[in-house]
Amino acid sequence: MAKITFITVDGTRYDVTADSASTVMEAAIRNGVPGIEAECGGACACATCHVYVDEAWREATGEPQPMEEDMLDFAYDVRPGSRLSCQIRVTDALDGLVVRVPERQA
Template identity: 55%
Template sequence: MVKITYIEHGGAEHVVDVPLGLTVMEGARDNNIPGIDADCGGACACSTCHVYVDPTWADKLPEKEAMEEDMLDFAYEPGDTSRLTCQLKVTPELDGLVVRMPEKQI
């Protein structure tokens, strides 16, 4: 298990333990974290699991693949640290990861 902090747009923090091998999106879904809709269930076919990764973590994550880059074009106000949580597999290296939800998911 690794600890991941999900921060809602309004500032509410949710620190949860997420099992290794799941995705950051599945960790949010399984812990009823508001702000990550995950409409496609993790197939990288929508952008409703979009988050802003805390800048201290941005360089520690795997590179975005082309499909994630394409789907982020549909996200609400994507930025330099935007990621789709369905594409972030939970590994021991992600212990302490902090992500912030956008104002809304589209």
């Protein structure tokens, strides 16, 4: 299990616990984190689970794979650290992960 902190645009923090082998998106949906739409259900087909990974966690979460990079073209306000939360697998090494939710989803 890992603790993940989601920070929304207004600064509200949502501290959730995620099961290992789930995804950051699944943790957000299960815990009602606003702003994570996940319209495609985690199939990397919509960019509505876009998050900004905190700089301190970018190495641990890894780089987007080509399919994810392609979908990020459809995300709103892509920045360094932009990821689709459906593509970030939760591991014990991500305990303490901090991500920010964009102002709006695509």
